Amino acid sequence: MSFLRLQGIQKRYGPVSVINGVDIAAEAGEFVVFVGPSGCGKSTLLRMIAGLEEVTSGQVFIDGQDVTGTEPAKRQVSMVFQSYALFPHMSVRDNIAFGLKMSKVPKSEIDRQVAEAARILQMENLLDRRPRQLSGGQRQRVAIGRAIVRHPKLFLFDEPLSNLDAELRSQMRVEIARLHRDLGVTMVYVTHDQVEAMTLADRIVVLRGGKVEQIGSPQTLYDRPVNTFVAGFIGSPKMNFVAATLTGRDARTVTVAHSSLATPVRIALRDDAQTKGPSVGDTVTLGLRPEHLVLGDGPNRMILTADIVESLGGSTLIYGQTKARETMILEAPGRRTLTKGETLSVGFDAAQAYLFDATGQAI
């Protein structure tokens, strides 16, 4: 039995359906990340786990218990909000101690717990300040401190780092990973930053329009995305998609042609696509990750027209166009200078190519 289980969850606001039947299970101690574009229902789902939002239908189980109708405080979950939601009129100490006071923990025990949380988060010297006297990162730490003192069964984070600048964000990301390792508690984390998802998650849940698109480890999602949406969402820069034509197929492989491909490419089919899938003459989508494209060589080659170049310091993003005027991005190591209109020969390994049918499903 999974530690956290969402079963057939639906949520409607009046006539508007926001979550359309979601099933998710997470094991104890797992770090689960919900990702998806804005408005796909990540926060709503998280708030339903917390009990802040009622489910329209379906069930929520935490640690083997059906908590669907249980009030938030009784679920033993802690939540860190995107906006921190610190109590502005209370000191850091009182903010952290709030939940313990509410559950009538003795004063000496509260002091001990608060000191412990402050030590873990390295903010012993901030305890007597008010939230408005803290920086963004410090506020975030207080919010996390408030969450950990209650020793919840489940931590919920709703885009906790999105208000921080890039440097602080990566620093806090490491801190959260460390916290997860040290506490060993199950965490559910919402973000639309795929880097956070990839680095933190044991398991990623990709959502779109209130439905689960795919659940899996970061590696699985990267290597075997089930459709173009997941393929485009995981990885940065985004995967390149071009429309290609199926020119031949046998039991395990297909050959695809594209006006910019020097020669047709032979690509292995996924196991589940070997019996069905498209037939010769169909249009398919060929997916190539920017980091898998190599300038100048490789077993399979594509001819592109150079467009612009973005230098990232250590590496370079090169934008090119296919003959069919599709934009392709490739990531090349080191620094490159190119003139617009120059012809590029780009190589790739067929084993790193992705193939999707006309409906966007991986084949």
Place this chain on the structure above:
Amino acid sequence: MASRSNGRILHGFGLLAVFAVAIFPVYWMVSSSFKTQTDLLASPPVWLFTPTLGNYAEVFADQKVTSAVVNSLIVAVFSTALAVVLGTPAAFALARYDFRGKSDLWFWFISNRFISPIALALPIYILAQGLGLLDTHLVLILVYITFILPIVVWICTDQFRSIPKELEEAARLEGASQFDIFWRIYLPLGLPGIAVSAIFGFIFSWNELLYALVLTRRDVQTAPVVATSFMSGYELPWGKIMATGTVIVLPVTIFALLVSRHMVRGLTMGATK
């Protein structure tokens, strides 16, 4: 640059003009309260005079004035306090819960103020007479609450609505009851609104004349009633009237100054983002 400093000068003059208009009657009242009857009636008015405390001695010797101030204090403090005690939970409910008839209730609070007070004076008089409440503190307190309560509810509802909802949600997750949320979060963070409505309420009760005249006789006369009672007779005792006015204005000024400390300051700053 030049236009900006011109703007400042204009701004300054504007402020000065408003200030002068607002403050002059008060200055006149306070300074007159220290004048003798001769100085008071001098024409043209005298600006420099030897101040006297005679008027004040007379005012405080008069049992009527001191007991009127005490009556007014009792009525204003209780009506304001009760309106705040009753109004803030109502505002909390209106700001945070959805329930049937919420907008009707809201409109009802506003509509209370549509009615001209004098239209209700007679019915309330008859009601009070029937209940044997005429000439008591209680009747004034009850009537004033009906005026102050809507003010408290409007202002505090608005104030409570501006408190980020996440604070309440965070508190709920931490195990806070509805009462805890109201008491530990909404009340302290809503203090500016509560202070404003309390000042309004206090000033209203303190200055109210119509109902105080209608509903009281001798025992529970409030300060405005007593002040107007001097306005009769052959020679008006101007010095005493001015001293009484000053004595009447003082408590409400002190109250407003004390409470207004809570009105400023962005209390919710630092809660979110």
